[in-house]
Amino acid sequence: MTEMTLTKTRIRSGVWEGVLSGSADTPMIDVQHLEKPISGVTVTAVPDRAGEWLVQVPVPVELLSEGVQTFLIRDAATGETMQHFTIITGVAMEDDLRAEVDLLRAELDMLKRAFRRHCLETAG
Template sequence: MTELSLIKTRIQAGIWEGILTGAAPDGGVPDLRVTHLGKLLNTVAVSPDPGTQGQWAVKIAIPPELLSDGVQTFLIQDGATGETLNSFNVVTGEPLGDDIRGELDLLRAELDMLKRAFRRHCNETM
């Protein structure tokens, strides 16, 4: 049995696209399953690449109703073995930006405190 390998090529117009290499155990179309928060999505299309033997084009439509503030994670698994082949995240919303800016401000404040302590230490040792 050939190992399946899935590589992302792009996300465009709400569709995740990738290239799947390897062969299904029965020689047919590989069975891929995509889940979001444990729920199975029925938006996967797998079609053979006419120019390359054993290579498949994968397209996964991202349902807009699943997008909300925060990070949404999608898992792509081999339906036959359950092995995770790839995953992707969609990050949306302003609250996430506030969290990152808050963390950056905290890091800057800590860096300033360390600089002051280091300068004070250097002045004391002279």
């Protein structure tokens, strides 16, 4: 059995789009937000590209609110998460968790350099 791969191509006009490859038959896709299914998901064959499918997920406007909203795209047959996308609204970048993680990485790198410098100075 060939493993299916879902690759994001874009988000446009409130619709997430991706190309799914590795399935001869129309794949069954399940999209969820906060463990509730999203309706209106379409899977259509890509012309002249056997085994590739265009996946379109409309983002319901009623799900957009302040904060981080994560959508999981799963293989309905196995329940395996193939892809996810996140939409962040109303939150300043300073408050974004990804910005915090990036800041922590930078601070960790600074501490590693200082520790290595300290080890070199005290070893010799």
